[in-house]
């Protein structure tokens with residue numbers, strides 16, 4: 001088989017996607033790449049790893065040609081909170097990187113997976129059950145790069161026949177690698193603090209409602225979409241997908257069922273609160289369900305139980321430095 005390349009492979013998604021792809025397609029068929037050094041025990045360790053900056057077309061092209069890559073999972077990007085701190089760098093990495101990846105894909109016949117986000121919506125978007133096709137006028141640099149990225153991926157498909165596919169992820173919850181600087185990071189941090197200290201100070205308001213998903217479902221979505229019958233895909237870039245929907249207060253109640261003494265207080269960060277307030281409260285993922293059979297496995301209760309169990313194990317064996 002042709003090999004697959006994952007950019008940004010040491011991040012929150014890549015750390016688990018690389019493992020899943022290697023289990024499915026074989027260790028040597030999945031090339032992990034990033035601009036960070038690979039820590040011991042991380043995603044790239046059991047198979048090929050290459051340093052590749054996605055903003056440098058030559059570096060991506062060399063890896064694609066060296067390994068005869070057929071599919072690129074392009075995860076490298078800055079997330080919403082970091083992108084708002086560094087908007088110019090975010091444009092360069094998120095848009096410049098995607099453009100160069102698409103060019104390498106066009107020249108070498110590769111398919112491309114591009115993860116968009118609920119951040120591709122803005123304050124003018126219908127807030128409840130946000131439709132698949134609707135107003136997209138985001139007010140963050142992250143959102144601007146996600147809408148532009150969706151359009152650029154569609155353009156490369158329509159104009160050059162590149163097999164581009166993508167999803168709009170909600171906030172992702174996981175215990176393997178830490179989140180990379182997003183607005184939904186509270187929903188991961190809260191679990192670490194629940195296990196370590198039985199208390200958490202949240203940077204979003206108690207009633208901030210957002211869609212979320214557990215990482216095993218996110219990885220499943222990526223693999224299922226990339227393996228889906230292309231004749232059935234009408235949307236391609238990008239499908240709304242979701243798995244659960246809650247506020248910090250509702251997540252606290254779910255955690256308390258397992259950690260009865262758990263407490264939360266709030267020190268709201270105005271920047272991240274404004275970003276969250278500009279995003280939908282809930283999105284409608286019926287197009288993904290109809291076109292490629294999307295169906296998540298984890299809801300709030302099952303995700304909470306699994307996160308607490310896995311994190312308790314991880315923190316017990318990892319020691320204080322994690």
Ligand code: NAD
Pocket residue numbers: 007008009010011012013014033034035036052053054055074075076077078079093097115116117118168169170171172173178179180181182184
């Ligand atoms: P992350 O921040 O955890 O990881 C991103 C990785 O990209 C990092 O390892 C970083 O070193 C690498 N990177 C940064 N600049 C690079 C460059 N110039 N060249 C190559 N690598 C570079 O991000 P993530 O959470 O794994 O997200 C991956 C993708 O999924 C992003 O496009 C993100 O917008 C999208 N997404 C994530 C979430 C989420 O909740 N995690 C939700 C929606 C969409």
Ligand code: AKB
Pocket residue numbers: 079080081116117118119142169170171172181182183184185
């Ligand atoms: C972020 O908060 O930036 C990400 C996302 C929802 O895109 N988790």
